[in-house]
Amino acid sequence: MKNINEFIEGLHLDNHLLVEELPNLDLYMDQVIQIFENKLEQSKRSEEDKVLTKTMVNNYAKGKLFFPIENKKYSKKHIILISMIYQLKGALSINDIKITLEKLNKKIVEDGFEVEKIYQSYLKLSNMNMERFLVDVEECSEEVSNEISLLEDDDFEYLEQFLLIASLVNMSNFYRRLAEKLVDSFSEEENE
Numbered sequence: 001m002k003n004i005n006e007f008i009e010g011l012h013l014d015n016h017l018l019v020e021e022l023p024n025l026d027l028y029m030d031q032v033i034q035i036f037e038n039k040l041e042q043s044k045r046s047e048e049d050k051v052l053t054k055t056m057v058n059n060y061a062k063g064k065l066f067f068p069i070e071n072k073k074y075s076k077k078h079i080i081l082i083s084m085i086y087q088l089k090g091a092l093s094i095n096d097i098k099i100t101l102e103k104l105n106k107k108i109v110e111d112g113f114e115v116e117k118i119y120q121s122y123l124k125l126s127n128m129n130m131e132r133f134l135v136d137v138e139e140c141s142e143e144v145s146n147e148i149s150l151l152e153d154d155d156f157e158y159l160e161q162f163l164l165i166a167s168l169v170n171m172s173n174f175y176r177r178l179a180e181k182l183v184d185s186f187s188e189e190e191n192e
Helices: 002-010 029-043 054-062 076-088 094-111 115-149 158-191
Strands: none
Touching: 002 054, 029 054, 029 076, 054 158, 076 094, 076 115, 094 115, 094 158, 115 158
């Protein structure tokens, strides 16, 4: 298969909004969207894609995924929560994200919880996950190559890439399903 590392480099996995890059003043929606577009533009799959839109932010607000804004301005805490929503929406439904963030929003509003600290921990773990991902992809790629060498077919490159796609999606589904079970446990705890 073509060099998988070229594909991985194109993912820009280390592309996150960093706390120190966020302004300490409240911003209007257009300014928030501009921050996301500027910082995360390389993470888009295609040029036409949008990282964040007014409609998305309005839907997050209507869905109560983050605590209410004041005077049409978003605080640093809102931007951090929107960044978390951006990351979570790749695998979880909007309802699952709401459940996941519900207690965090409450802690921010009622207890003055410093969401910056949990976000810093998330970014640290994200870097560790990226390293683990690189090792896992390399191992998976080798396993696929071993399997494909057992097949007798002229379309070697296609079949190899097909098996790698199927294997990566399979792993992704395992992680997503476990995350969904963890979200479900929030609901079960609340019902008790």
